[in-house]
Amino acid sequence: MSRTVYVNGEYLPETEAKVSIFDRGFLFADGVYEVTSVLGGKLIDFAGHAKRLQRSLDELEMANPTTEDELLEIHRELVRLNGIDEGLIYLQITRGAADRDFAYPKDPVPTIVLFTQAKPELAAAPMAKTGLKVISIEDQRWGRRDIKTVQLLYPSMGKMMAKAAGADDAWMVEDGQVTEGTSNNAYIVKGNTIITRNLGTEILHGITRVAVLRMAREAQMSVEERPFTIDEAQGADEAFITSASSFVMPVVEIDGQAVGTGTPGRVTARLREIYLDEMRKAAV
Numbered sequence: 001m002s003r004t005v006y007v008n009g010e011y012l013p014e015t016e017a018k019v020s021i022f023d024r025g026f027l028f029a030d031g032v033y034e035v036t037s038v039l040g041g042k043l044i045d046f047a048g049h050a051k052r053l054q055r056s057l058d059e060l061e062m063a064n065p066t067t068e069d070e071l072l073e074i075h076r077e078l079v080r081l082n083g084i085d086e087g088l089i090y091l092q093i094t095r096g097a098a099d100r101d102f103a104y105p106k107d108p109v110p111t112i113v114l115f116t117q118a119k120p121e122l123a124a125a126p127m128a129k130t131g132l133k134v135i136s137i138e139d140q141r142w143g144r145r146d147i148k149t150v151q152l153l154y155p156s157m158g159k160m161m162a163k164a165a166g167a168d169d170a171w172m173v174e175d176g177q178v179t180e181g182t183s184n185n186a187y188i189v190k191g192n193t194i195i196t197r198n199l200g201t202e203i204l205h206g207i208t209r210v211a212v213l214r215m216a217r218e219a220q221m222s223v224e225e226r227p228f229t230i231d232e233a234q235g236a237d238e239a240f241i242t243s244a245s246s247f248v249m250p251v252v253e254i255d256g257q258a259v260g261t262g263t264p265g266r267v268t269a270r271l272r273e274i275y276l277d278e279m280r281k282a283a284v
């Protein structure tokens with residue numbers, strides 16, 4: 001499979017796309033990213049991702065090489081060139097190439113890269129029927145998790161720890177409270193109430209999270225944004241995660257203990273359905 005990717009203003013075959021070995025994304029993880037899903041050839045919540053991208057760039061005093069309109073055009077062109085019906089678009093912006101120095105370079109030229117990943121079963125994911133098993137691990141990431149940087153080594157290690165334990169993913173815990181999943185936000189359900197960690201520098205401000213909490217409120221569910229423990233989660237009626245790549249996905253087991261009935265819950269299934277319905281309609 002040879003994809004067409006986007007690098008610094010050009011659409012190229014993936015084998016011809018190149019970035020400097022001096023790129024600060026490569027040397028310092030000095031870069032930010034976004035992942036936007038595609039359903040029916042259209043972008044889900046593009047505006048939310050573009051807004052968070054700008055916030056991440058601002059927090060790192062990094063220049064944005066594109067306008068939001070240009071970025072939308074690039075996303076759409078990649079969907080078209082690669083014939084994506086369902087899948088993901090990955091976008092990364094780094095501070096660009098400079099001689100190695102811890103201080104930010106003066107007047108850097110940012111690097112921008114986008115590529116697609118076809119995922120024919122994104123909406124009809126089998127995991128939505130079976131649910132995920134998660135383990136808990138200590139959250140050993142840096143303190144600015146609200147900035148979507150490309151420093152993903154610890155989440156990657158967490159995923160491997162989960163696999164080694166026969167699970168699907170890990171929920172990270174700090175000071176006894178769940179922060180989030182390795183690449184998703186974490187939730188529990190008790191009766192008619194959805195509970196998820198409040199926003200702060202401890203977690204990524206998920207774009208899917210914003211939409212799902214709004215939809216939960218509109219569906220007359222109550223929402224509590226507060227920390228919770230693994231104990232509380234194990235005793236909850238349901239648990240789930242959200243992200244651009246999983247939408248709303250049930251969690252059925254935490255550290256070997258079944259959550260609720262040990263099968264995907266009703267509230268989670270309903271939220272997944274509402275989310276997919278509404279977001280397909282609003283896709284651009």
Ligand code: PDD
Nearest residue numbers: 035182183184185204206207208243244
């Ligand atoms: N991850 N928390 C973390 C640590 C994440 O990496 C992600 C997204 C989320 C959910 O954010 P959103 O709803 O905006 O996708 C929460 C993406 C999908 C990834 O790294 O592939």
